[in-house]
Amino acid sequence: MTIPLSLPVQAQDNACGTDRKIDIAEMTWPSAAALARIHATILEQGFGCNVEIVSGDTVPTSSSMLSRGTPAIAPELWTSSIEEPWAKGVADGKVVKLGDAITDGTxxxxxxxxxxxxxxxxxxxxxxxxxxxxxxxxxxxxxxxxxxxxxxxxxxxxxxxxxxxxxxxxxxxxxxxxxxxxxxxxxxxxxxxxxxxxxxxxxxxxxxxxxxxxxxxxxxxxxxxxxxxxTNADCDKPPVKTAYPSSPAIIGAASWIPEEAPNVAAYLAKAGLSNAEISKLLVYGDENQADAEATAENFLKTEQDTWTKWVSPEIAEKVIASLS
Known part of the structure; x- marks a missing residue:
């Protein structure tokens, strides 16, 4: 199932670097869904990329990226549950970690x-x-x-x-x-x-x-x-006192992204947010019963001091113009 973006593609002054469609996985939880929409808007309106949002979840998305190179980008991929296949995919040159989606971990x-x-x-x-x-x-x-x-x-x-x-x-x-x-x-x-x-x-x-x-x-x-x-109900050992481990949440991509669209890869490498910043953007969605697209739009309008640091002034200007 694909969900087309409502915003038109800006083909002029294409900074994307590739004519290939960049499909972005929109995961099922609120933070990942909002991040997918944020990146889709910036890549489409700012970089002039051909972008498509596709439904996703950790295991099916990573499996598809590893086997078929699609979706191209997973904006918030929790790799703790797919540690071994993901590490093998990186070693085999099929996928890459572009950056940390959550800079200070979950x-x-x-x-x-x-x-x-x-x-x-x-x-x-x-x-x-x-x-x-x-x-x-x-x-x-x-x-x-x-x-x-x-x-x-x-x-x-x-x-x-x-x-x-x-x-x-x-x-x-x-x-x-x-x-x-x-x-x-x-x-x-x-x-x-x-x-x-x-x-x-x-x-x-x-x-x-x-x-x-x-x-x-x-x-x-x-x-x-x-x-x-x-975490194992069948474990026969006594439970122990331990902190809950922080799970890495990365911006994962098919290996063709840095090869064919290095500008996109460079942007995503900078596009991490802290726990506090992501929690803040989710408050808007929660209080206004807003969907991922509306939550992303609010972030792009109200947190320009944050996301404009990820891109050039020219690209930021295009994105801001599209919001109005």
Missing amino acids: VEGWFIPAYVAAEHPELKSVDDVVARPDLFPDPEDTSKGRLYSCPPGWTCEIATEAEYKAYGMQDTWNLFSPGSGGSLDASISRAFLRTEPILFYYWGPTAILGKYDAVQLDMGAVDKEGYACN
């Missing part, structure tokens, strides 16, 4: 509101918080604290339950299943809007972490072997 762990951390500066780590269930009372059982877990059915649900056990929280804390991602977001939003204490699992970049000032708790170093066991 975020995953346990959080508390900044207002709680300010009132209780001694709460730096999970160990610190575990010792104070009274500060995070379960509204249905105030004799214990409440930890809001990962949504059911996700791998992080298994990992969070394992950590809960590894920290010995069973006697003094309740592990609460939110029922869904939307319910977890609603519980977090309600707590922040009421300035109430809450201990919750979350990840980023996301609109929630862009909207609310949350503090990630120290969980120590990453124990790769322990984390692998923590």
Whole structure:
């Protein structure tokens, strides 16, 4: 399935370097979808490329890039789940990493509101918080604290339950299943809007972490072997305390992009955003119920100090003109 862009191709003053169609994978999660639309607009309107948005997801997109060289670009490819085939594809010259989509890596762990951390500066780590269930009372059982877990059915649900056990929280804390991602977001939003204490699992970049000032708790170093066991429901070893590893999220491309369109490759090599910057752009989509295209357009209009550094003044001028 392909989704044609609504904006016309500007063929004049073509800085693209190739007449070949550049198809960009629009992944199924909000940040990747918005990034796909941002890059599509800049490449089409600024560079004069022939651009097409195509539906994508991590495994099918990477498999197609490795075998057929299409789609040409994956703007936010999480390579942790495809580590071996991707590394082989790079070694074989089939695909390349042009840059980091998320410059400081993904975020995953346990959080508390900044207002709680300010009132209780001694709460730096999970160990610190575990010792104070009274500060995070379960509204249905105030004799214990409440930890809001990962949504059911996700791998992080298994990992969070394992950590809960590894920290010995069973006697003094309740592990609460939110029922869904939307319910977890609603519980977090309600707590922040009421300035109430809450201990919750979350990840980023996301609109929630862009909207609310949350503090990630120290969980120590990453124990790769322990984390692998923590995420495996069939692991027969005891769960261990470990930080959640940061997953690399790259701008991946078929190898023909730097060969045939070096200007495009050079642009994408600069086009990374931090967790905070991506979370900020997602807040607009969340608060305005905007789709990926509208979210991308808002970013291009309001964050010109950021993205214009990725391109020449001439290309930036063309993109800005197209927005109006």
